[in-house]
Amino acid sequence: MLTILGAYSWINIRFLLEGAWVTILVSVLSIILSYIFGLILGVIRYVQIKYVSAIVGFLIDIIRNLPLILIIFFTYFGLPNIGFKPDPIWASVIAMAVFESAMVAEIVRAGINSIPVGQMEGARSTGMSYWQALRYIILPQAVKNMIPAIVSQFISLVKDTSLATIIVLPDLMNHAQIIYGQNTNYTIPMFLALAVMYFIVCYSLSLLSQYLEHRIGSSKKGADEAEIVAQEAQR
Amino acid sequence: MISIFQNYGGALLYGLGQTLLCSIIALVFALIIGSGFAILEVVPNKFFRVIAKIYIEVFRNIPLLVITMFFYVVIPMYIVEISGFVSGTIGLILYSSAFIAETVRSGIQSVDPGQMEGARSTGLSFWQSMRYIVLPQAFRYVIPPLGNQFINLVKNSSVLAFVAGFDLMYQGNVIASDSLQSMSTYLCVGVLYLILTLPLSYYMRYLEKKLA
Numbered sequence: 205m206l207t208i209l210g211a212y213s214w215i216n217i218r219f220l221l222e223g224a225w226v227t228i229l230v231s232v233l234s235i236i237l238s239y240i241f242g243l244i245l246g247v248i249r250y251v252q253i254k255y256v257s258a259i260v261g262f263l264i265d266i267i268r269n270l271p272l273i274l275i276i277f278f279t280y281f282g283l284p285n286i287g288f289k290p291d292p293i294w295a296s297v298i299a300m301a302v303f304e305s306a307m308v309a310e311i312v313r314a315g316i317n318s319i320p321v322g323q324m325e326g327a328r329s330t331g332m333s334y335w336q337a338l339r340y341i342i343l344p345q346a347v348k349n350m351i352p353a354i355v356s357q358f359i360s361l362v363k364d365t366s367l368a369t370i371i372v373l374p375d376l377m378n379h380a381q382i383i384y385g386q387n388t389n390y391t392i393p394m395f396l397a398l399a400v401m402y403f404i405v406c407y408s409l410s411l412l413s414q415y416l417e418h419r420i421g422s423s424k425k426g427a428d429e430a431e432i433v434a435q436e437a438q439r
Numbered sequence: 440m441i442s443i444f445q446n447y448g449g450a451l452l453y454g455l456g457q458t459l460l461c462s463i464i465a466l467v468f469a470l471i472i473g474s475g476f477a478i479l480e481v482v483p484n485k486f487f488r489v490i491a492k493i494y495i496e497v498f499r500n501i502p503l504l505v506i507t508m509f510f511y512v513v514i515p516m517y518i519v520e521i522s523g524f525v526s527g528t529i530g531l532i533l534y535s536s537a538f539i540a541e542t543v544r545s546g547i548q549s550v551d552p553g554q555m556e557g558a559r560s561t562g563l564s565f566w567q568s569m570r571y572i573v574l575p576q577a578f579r580y581v582i583p584p585l586g587n588q589f590i591n592l593v594k595n596s597s598v599l600a601f602v603a604g605f606d607l608m609y610q611g612n613v614i615a616s617d618s619l620q621s622m623s624t625y626l627c628v629g630v631l632y633l634i635l636t637l638p639l640s641y642y643m644r645y646l647e648k649k650l651a
Contacts, residue, residue, distance in 0.1 A: 402502055
């Protein structure tokens with residue numbers, strides 16, 4: 205029993221927290237990047253620029269249908285073949301950002317599609333240009349509908365950072381593996397700690413998403429629209 | 440890329456088969472377990488609802504890799520020797536069943552409550568009305584989202600690469616270090632994954648348009 209409690213010594217906890225810090229760092233960087241690029245790509249896919257939108261749409265479909273692990277491997281082991289060698293942290297940030305932007309782009313497209321055509325027509329008829337209408341009328345409403353879907357996408361992003369241990373990203377998962385690798389008695393306590401730590405982060409994010417959904421859905425219509433966006437984005 | 444297919448075609452195809460096998464086994468079991476918990480989430484009994492809720496939230500909020508590694512590392516250490524393929528598939532089943540449960544639950548709840556009330560008032564029991572009235576209608580709604588869950592499952596099955604499950608991703612790594620052509624190997628692996636997922640994804644989109 206004492207040996208098992210030893211798993212939670214201060215040194216081990218600090219080591220785990222260092223890993224958690226890397227997990228959070230990588231998650232936050234990828235969230236910011238994928239939100240920016242996802243928004244841009246989603247709008248490009250929506251506005252139907254000749255050829256460009258079709259190509260972007262096809263690329264998004266391809267990336268969405270590949271396993272994230274493959275993209276991580278490709279970034280870390282594949283790209284050095286053409287002379288670009290990122291360190292593990294940047295490799296995982298790049299891989300996650302590429303994958304998640306494709307996911308977010310699809311949510312953005314669904315979100316814009318959920319806004320009735322009349323909004324655009326109305327905005328145009330007041331004299332706004334197409335881009336002004338998109339920027340000031342359509343996107344603010346669309347983003348409101350997208351929020352719950354985007355938050356749940358970010359939950360899976362946080363969970364997926366654990367996959368980057370395979371390129372020796374010193375994250376939570378990796379540090380736990382190092383600890384139980386040195387002392388096999390610590391295996392179960394370490395898995396427990398992992399589960400609890402990931403659960404706390406992801407579950408509080410999912411409560412946040414429910415809260416936002418609730419706020420938006422103070423009207424039933426808002427909640428329905430957000431739900432439709434979430435479903436549509438999966439397609 | 441072509442030379443990779445020529446030299447390692449057999450290994451890649453074997454990996455593809457293992458990926459498909461693991462995904463199908465996981466889909467069948469996850470569908471059964473997931474639907475079970477989805478029904479438990481809507482039964483009148485509060486105790487069952489809480490249990491279902493806990494199961495779903497726990498497995499939805501823990502990374503797949505943690506679940507899989509648990510079965511790969513801890514179970515053989517203390518209980519019974521299982522191969523990487525088996526532990527990977529078990530992890531995949533538990534993880535996906537939570538997501539499938541949520542999908543099926545939203546399908547059940549999208550069926551008009553009047554259907555249940557109507558069925559009950561004709562004298563059917565709760566389980567009978569669930570079985571004959573609500574579930575058949577619910578499954579029509581959830582077929583496209585379930586298809587998307589299957590695509591996710593195929594993608595997530597690449598976690599078998601962590602536990603020596605000999606799936607496509609694992610073979611890809613072996614070939615990459617053997618041929619020293621990482622880039623073209625991973626491109627080949629990507630093409631093979633797309634052969635599995637992309638047609639399914641377009642078909643689901645088509646199906647969804649048709650049902651809507």
